[in-house]
Amino acid sequence: MDRKEFLNSMGMSAAAFALINCMGCKKSDGSNDADTTGPTGIDFTLDLSLATNAALLNNGGSLAINGLIVARTMTGNYIAVQRSCTHESYTLSYQSANSRFYCANHGSTFAESGAVTNGPATRSLTAYHTQLTGTSLRIYS
Ligand code: FES
Known part of the structure; x- marks a missing residue:
């Protein structure tokens, strides 16, 4: 199973995965x-x-x-x-x-x-x- 198949099996799009990954991202505008x-x-x-x-x-x-x-x-x-x-x-x-x-x-x-x-x-x-x-x-x- 590759990454895309894995995400599809989880019902998630790559965009949703990226959003979750970035939830801890630091704001850059201060x-x-x-x-x-x-x-x-x-x-x-x-x-x-x-x-x-x-x-x-x-x-x-x-x-x-x-x-x-x-x-x-x-x-x-x-x-x-x-x-x-x-x-x-x-x-x-x-x-x-x-x-x-x-x-x-x-x-x-x-x-x-x-x-x-x-x-x-x-x-x-x-x-x-x-x-x-x-x-x-x-x-x-
Ligand atoms: S981090 Fe930009 S001036 Fe201090």
Whole structure:
């Protein structure tokens, strides 16, 4: 039995088979794509005395965790935004020298607040609250 005979025996056309195969396909227009929105229900704490979080002890440092980029700006403020680009969900990087988040996929840039500063992205990054208590940095929605 070849593929066509198999599909016919299942009562399915090739088009229907392709549609089912593509049900998990990712949208490419970036609209309402779960991967282009920030995670919800965020509430965790980083112990800055741990070596794994040492990047956040210095101005300009950053790390990726729980779908976010947590960074310490050049002026010493802690910020946190979603890690995925709002255009097509490519992973962003923090560029402290330029005070921005950058997407190498199509060149979108975002201010440290998460606001779009250069397209093609049109939607701001989800930004999260940060609160430093001693060496504990809380990040929350
Ligand atoms: S994925 Fe297109 S600009 Fe980021």
